[in-house]
Amino acid sequence: MLDAQHISHSFDGHAVLRGVDLRLGAGELVGLIGPSGGGKSVLLKILGNVLQATGGALRVDTESRSLMFQEGALFDSLTVFDNVAFPLVGGRVPLYTQPEDIQEQVRAKVSEILARVGLTKAAFKIPAQLSGGMRRRVSLARALVARPSVLLLDDPTAGLDPVASSVIMNLIVEMYNEYKPATLIVSHDLRRLLPIVQRVAALFDGSICFDGALDELAVFRHPHVQTFVRCRYEFA
Numbered sequence: 001m002l003d004a005q006h007i008s009h010s011f012d013g014h015a016v017l018r019g020v021d022l023r024l025g026a027g028e029l030v031g032l033i034g035p036s037g038g039g040k041s042v043l044l045k046i047l048g049n050v051l052q053a054t055g056g057a058l059r060v061d062t063e064s065r066s067l068m069f070q071e072g073a074l075f076d077s078l079t080v081f082d083n084v085a086f087p088l089v090g091g092r093v094p095l096y097t098q099p100e101d102i103q104e105q106v107r108a109k110v111s112e113i114l115a116r117v118g119l120t121k122a123a124f125k126i127p128a129q130l131s132g133g134m135r136r137r138v139s140l141a142r143a144l145v146a147r148p149s150v151l152l153l154d155d156p157t158a159g160l161d162p163v164a165s166s167v168i169m170n171l172i173v174e175m176y177n178e179y180k181p182a183t184l185i186v187s188h189d190l191r192r193l194l195p196i197v198q199r200v201a202a203l204f205d206g207s208i209c210f211d212g213a214l215d216e217l218a219v220f221r222h223p224h225v226q227t228f229v230r231c232r233y234e235f236a
């Protein structure tokens with residue numbers, strides 16, 4: 001589905017990624033962990049085709065990919081509804097500028113996903129009128145509305161309180177179970193992330209130093225990874 005081979009990336013001569021190998025098979029749910037500033041967002045942007053890697057190869061067998069950005073990246077001047085409709089109409093919003101039959105189809109899909117994330121009543125607000133947790137649900141709805149076969153979620157619970165974080169993670173699991181997109185989730189919230197993923201990849205020093213199941217991670221002897229994981233997650 002998605003196969004990153006020896007991906008490298010530098011900004012102004014400063015190497016952030018130094019040969020990342022990562023595969024995401026159809027229907028897999030994988031967690032990506034690693035320290036702040038380690039290049040997880042840069043990697044997701046490369047996998048999501050938002051950024052061109054400096055080196056390496058990326059094979060993807062579908063065009064149906066979507067990236068939920070860490071910073072949300074909502075359009076400030078568009079309503080929640082039009083933010084979510086955006087990928088369905090190739091950015092030709094506001095929706096009322098489109099032919100009536102397209103409006104009908106899009107409206108049905110957007111209304112359905114907004115109901116799923118509990119934002120029906122907020123559909124005609126703009127992002128500035130929403131809380132951080134609501135904005136995150138808008139981003140998630142926008143990433144999911146076209147039912148992409150590859151879903152890249154960059155720290156979907158960052159900065160949220162425990163309840164709002166659980167709401168987001170539960171929604172992700174619910175949507176994943178519904179149609180099983182290949183999903184890669186970046187998160188520092190290991191207590192919520194690790195129990196839901198089938199595999200974990202750890203990005204340290206610019207490359208993937210661990211890629212395997214949770215029980216293998218528990219006994220993995222890399223000093224940085226061990227410290228990083230143990231201070232956030234208690235293995236049973």
Ligand SMILES: Nc1ncnc2c1ncn2[C@@H]1O[C@H](COP(=O)(O)OP(=O)(O)OP(=O)(O)O)[C@@H](O)[C@H]1O
Pocket residue numbers: 011016034035036037038039040041042043070155
């Ligand atoms: N557009 C850019 N221009 C220059 N440097 C950048 C750019 N984007 C990211 N970087 C640098 O790349 C490095 C990796 O950043 P990145 O955002 O991918 O980290 P991260 O692993 O996502 O961290 P966090 O867990 O805090 O989100 C950082 O040193 C950052 O300053």
Ligand SMILES: [Mg+2]
Pocket residue numbers: 040041042070154155
């Ligand atoms: Mg990041």
